[in-house]
Amino acid sequence: MNKKITIEPVTRVEGHGKVTIHLDEQNQVVQSRLHIVEFRGFERFVQGRPYWEAPVLVQRLCGICPVSHHLAAAKALDMIVGAGTGDGLTPTGEKMRRLMHYGQMFQSHVLHFFHLASPDLLFGIDADPALRNVVGVAIKHKELAVQAVMMRKFGQEIIKATAGKKIHGTGAIPGGINKHLTQTEKDSFLNGEDPMNVDKMIDWSLGALEFFKGYHAENKDLIDKFAAFPSNHLSLVRKDGAMDLYHGVIRAVGANGERVLDDVESHTYLDHIDEEVKTWSYMKFPYLKTIGKKDGWYRVGPLARMNTADFIPTPLAQKEFEEFRAYTNGKPNNMSMHQHWARLIEILHSAEMMKQLLNDPDLMSGELTTTGTKGREGVGLLEAPRGTLFHHYRINDNDQIDLANLIVSTTNNNTPMNTAVNLVAKQFMNDQSEITEGMMNAVEVAIRSYDPCLSCATHALGKMPLEIKLIDATNKVIDRKLKNG
Amino acid sequence: MDNKILFYGYGNPGRQDDALGIRFIDALQIWVEEQGYSNIFFESNYQLNIEDADTISNYDLVYFVDATVEEINSFGIMDVELSNAQVEFTMHAISPGVVLSLCKQIYNKVPVASTIHIRGFEWELEFDKGLTKRAEKNLQDALKYTKKLLEDLQ
Numbered sequence: 358m359n360k361k362i363t364i365e366p367v368t369r370v371e372g373h374g375k376v377t378i379h380l381d382e383q384n385q386v387v388q389s390r391l392h393i394v395e396f397r398g399f400e401r402f403v404q405g406r407p408y409w410e411a412p413v414l415v416q417r418l419c420g421i422c423p424v425s426h427h428l429a430a431a432k433a434l435d436m437i438v439g440a441g442t443g444d445g446l447t448p449t450g451e452k453m454r455r456l457m458h459y460g461q462m463f464q465s466h467v468l469h470f471f472h473l474a475s476p477d478l479l480f481g482i483d484a485d486p487a488l489r490n491v492v493g494v495a496i497k498h499k500e501l502a503v504q505a506v507m508m509r510k511f512g513q514e515i516i517k518a519t520a521g522k523k524i525h526g527t528g529a530i531p532g533g534i535n536k537h538l539t540q541t542e543k544d545s546f547l548n549g550e551d552p553m554n555v556d557k558m559i560d561w562s563l564g565a566l567e568f569f570k571g572y573h574a575e576n577k578d579l580i581d582k583f584a585a586f587p588s589n590h591l592s593l594v595r596k597d598g599a600m601d602l603y604h605g606v607i608r609a610v611g612a613n614g615e616r617v618l619d620d621v622e623s624h625t626y627l628d629h630i631d632e633e634v635k636t637w638s639y640m641k642f643p644y645l646k647t648i649g650k651k652d653g654w655y656r657v658g659p660l661a662r663m664n665t666a667d668f669i670p671t672p673l674a675q676k677e678f679e680e681f682r683a684y685t686n687g688k689p690n691n692m693s694m695h696q697h698w699a700r701l702i703e704i705l706h707s708a709e710m711m712k713q714l715l716n717d718p719d720l721m722s723g724e725l726t727t728t729g730t731k732g733r734e735g736v737g738l739l740e741a742p743r744g745t746l747f748h749h750y751r752i753n754d755n756d757q758i759d760l761a762n763l764i765v766s767t768t769n770n771n772t773p774m775n776t777a778v779n780l781v782a783k784q785f786m787n788d789q790s791e792i793t794e795g796m797m798n799a800v801e802v803a804i805r806s807y808d809p810c811l812s813c814a815t816h817a818l819g820k821m822p823l824e825i826k827l828i829d830a831t832n833k834v835i836d837r838k839l840k841n842g
Numbered sequence: 843m844d845n846k847i848l849f850y851g852y853g854n855p856g857r858q859d860d861a862l863g864i865r866f867i868d869a870l871q872i873w874v875e876e877q878g879y880s881n882i883f884f885e886s887n888y889q890l891n892i893e894d895a896d897t898i899s900n901y902d903l904v905y906f907v908d909a910t911v912e913e914i915n916s917f918g919i920m921d922v923e924l925s926n927a928q929v930e931f932t933m934h935a936i937s938p939g940v941v942l943s944l945c946k947q948i949y950n951k952v953p954v955a956s957t958i959h960i961r962g963f964e965w966e967l968e969f970d971k972g973l974t975k976r977a978e979k980n981l982q983d984a985l986k987y988t989k990k991l992l993e994d995l996q
């Protein structure tokens with residue numbers, strides 16, 4: 358009798374997802390899929406709204422990465438107000454936005470590594486779930502938990518200082534920014550009481566990297582082989598090839614390093630990228646048109662960014678980048694668990710960028726906005742924590758949005774996450790007659806490495822149970838477990 | 843009263859009744875300022891997260907305020923128990939119990955903590971609708987109760 362195991366929703370993955378693993382009569386995995394079972398239809402919600410509202414409205418989509426949506430929308434609207442395609446803002450406007458963005462990148466990556474990844478690394482994938490969590494980290498490795506809390510707090514304070522407030526920030530507006538950084542804020546971030554200053558954040562970022570590299574040295578099999586598979590990689594890069602998380606041209610490389618999309622302007626993305634619809638998931642499957650649906654899928658996010666960039670323009674992160682690239686002899690790194698390594702390098706880079714920006718006098722004075730010849734259509738891309746984020750708007754004669762197209766980072770990683778699930782399911786569940794907690798978590802670890810944000814759900818108390826179903830070939834539920842969120 | 847009290851509301855105010863926690867904080871903060879109470883503080887965010895362990899470590903009494911889908915009459919108040927996050931499945935948010943546990947492990951402090959959970963009904967992206975009428979009534983019920991509580995405490 359064939360069996361289908363359903364893990365629903367994926368633990369510790371935002372929103373609702375469902376994993377189905379089909380076993381045959383010999384308990385061999387025949388197919389695995391990550392289904393996205395919620396549909397929000399984000400694009401239609403902003404249609405009919407005045408375009409200048411978009412940077413605030415789109416933050417309602419997601420309580421996890423509102424800053425990324427806020428900035429991507431503002432970048433798209435820069436085109437509509439005639440402020441160029443990413444390079445036309447005033448120095449103050451662009452640098453304040455960058456500071457906001459690096460604060461967001463820093464705190465988001467910190468949360469993922471310390472809260473989600475480190476329990477699996479410290480205690481093992483198959484460890485007791487009662488210990489394998491952030492409180493377990495606090496019990497056994499208090500110093501790491503302290504760092505996680507204070508690094509998150511630092512990033513949140515940067516966002517508050519640049520976006521104006523924690524919820525539904527208003528900092529970025531079409532054509533620029535609406536505030537300067539104050540002297541008090543600058544002093545606080547640069548010279549705040551230990552540990553709340555940017556130098557301590559850089560120190561701790563380096564420490565986290567050393568922790569990971571030490572773990573990697575002792576666990577090469579897991580880190581190098583777990584869910585490793587070849588793919589294309591896509592991200593923005595600066596025109597000179599530098600890593601740039603805020604703005605750039607689109608570059609994609611193949612699994613062996615060949616350039617498959619050669620530094621095209623971001624507002625031309627529709628000429629190069631399309632999305633496939635499949636019946637079993639509400640989430641689309643993006644691909645590169647030049648390669649086609651079958652093989653044109655790509656990864657985005659920290660690992661992809663390490664593979665596409667030629668260098669990182671801050672010294673400490675560049676040193677780590679060279680070590681990272683040397684590990685695969687300069688070839689693209691296709692190891693899913695190395696996303697944690699890449700993410701930590703980006704934490705360090707973000708901290709360095711924050712320090713560099715905080716020392717820039719343009720943040721405290723200068724023109725905030727710029728305008729030019731108004732247009733009808735705007736495209737804004739940036740590198741969000743989870744990968745490339747696309748916002749595209751068109752307006753009508755009444756300044757209302759009549760077209761919106763969003764490709765969020767997690768959608769870009771749809772095929773890679775499915776590929777990772779399938780690989781790990783075969784690795785851990787073939788020839789197994791029982792599915793253990795550790796095996797289930799292995800599947801989830803593969804998904805988590807992409808840090809997906811699946812549906813930007815509400816967070817009402819008691820709203821999200823964890824449901825695990827076991828279904829046989831006749832679609833009969835033969836086991837069901839429920840944990841209340 | 844010398845105890846420092848924190849009211850912490852959370853939710854996504856762009857999603858109808860998920861705004862209940864934030865709206866509670868907005869309304870209560872105005873009232874507290876009018877009363878001149880100096881020992882009561884406020885915080886709001888989309889959801890709770892690990893850095894909130896640091897935030898609550900500075901208070902004696904903490905009320906977490908959130909919307910709920912529980913089928914209760916209007917609102918409820920419950921003590922928060924320490925939690926080890928075993929059943930957490932959202933990756934980017936944690937529960938009041940986990941915040942409390944982290945606070946205990948990192949700062950060796952455990953403020954007295956309760957949740958005020960207010961029943962909501964609709965959770966979709968509806969830009970111009972705000973709270974549903976039933977949720978608005980529940981919000982007012984919770985505010986009335988809390989104001990009386992604070993008057994008694996003072």
